[in-house]
Amino acid sequence: DAKTTQPTSMDCAEGRAANLPCNHSTISGNEYVYWYRQIHSQGPQYIIHGLKNNETNEMASLIITEDRKSSTLILPHATLRDTAVYYCIVRTANTGNQFYFGTGTSLTVIP
Amino acid sequence: DAGVTQSPTHLIKTRGQHVTLRCSPISGHKSVSWYQQVLGQGPQFIFQYYEKEERGRGNFPDRFSARQFPNYSSELNVNALLLGDSALYLCASSLEDRGTGATNEKLFFGSGTQLSVL
Numbered sequence: 465d466a467k468t469t470q471p472t473s474m475d476c477a478e479g480r481a482a483n484l485p486c487n488h489s490t491i492s493g494n495e496y497v498y499w500y501r502q503i504h505s506q507g508p509q510y511i512i513h514g515l516k517n518n519e520t521n522e523m524a525s526l527i528i529t530e531d532r533k534s535s536t537l538i539l540p541h542a543t544l545r546d547t548a549v550y551y552c553i554v555r556t557a558n559t560g561n562q563f564y565f566g567t568g569t570s571l572t573v574i575p
Numbered sequence: 576d577a578g579v580t581q582s583p584t585h586l587i588k589t590r591g592q593h594v595t596l597r598c599s600p601i602s603g604h605k606s607v608s609w610y611q612q613v614l615g616q617g618p619q620f621i622f623q624y625y626e627k628e629e630r631g632r633g634n635f636p637d638r639f640s641a642r643q644f645p646n647y648s649s650e651l652n653v654n655a656l657l658l659g660d661s662a663l664y665l666c667a668s669s670l671e672d673r674g675t676g677a678t679n680e681k682l683f684f685g686s687g688t689q690l691s692v693l
Binding site: 568 | 665
């Protein structure tokens with residue numbers, strides 16, 4: 465079962481930063497946090513993942529709190545194409561590729 | 576480079592029928608996973624295969640089965656279809672399976688097969 469809690473929906477103005485929160489209070493020390501997004505009727509797309517340290521790539525930044533019980537995905541300059549459902553996933557150790565998706569956050573970027 | 580490819584893209588079946596869905600992983604990827612996504616929900620894990628062996632199974636009935644071939648492609652089979660099996664079926668591949676310890680493999684998903692059961 466999913467071990468994360470995310471808001472159901474969020475809005476963001478185009479060009480502004482989108483900050484998507486995720487709570488994972490029961491995360492274990494060796495479990496990674498992954499973020500994927502899914503645009504309507506397409507397969508989920510990998511965004512970023514991390515263990516303890518903050519991570520940044522060409523798509524987004526991932527900020528993980530020191531106690532690792534929550535994280536925030538940051539899209540620095542949201543565009544209309546960033547409108548999607550964003551999933552925060554804790555990668556459970558010893559379960560291979562069994563990613564447990566919740567219901568995610570539906571992000572709407574407003575012109 | 577080709578991503579994960581799935582066929583067919585859309586499929587309509589009637590209750591009680593059987594369906595086979597196909598998936599070709601990214602070249603070099605040896606692990607394939609299957610997910611079911613019902614409208615309005617996140618994807619739910621069905622199976623994982625690595626090197627032709629089943630590595631994991633989600634909470635699905637025995638009507639669901641899968642296999643992986645020597646070229647690492649995979650099939651998902653569903654027997655005795657029910658209306659509730661209507662969903663988007665997603666296939667994902669990854670480079671290798673590290674089933675123990677802290678893992679940080681990325682899953683790459685295909686666009687899915689939309690199955691409608693009437």
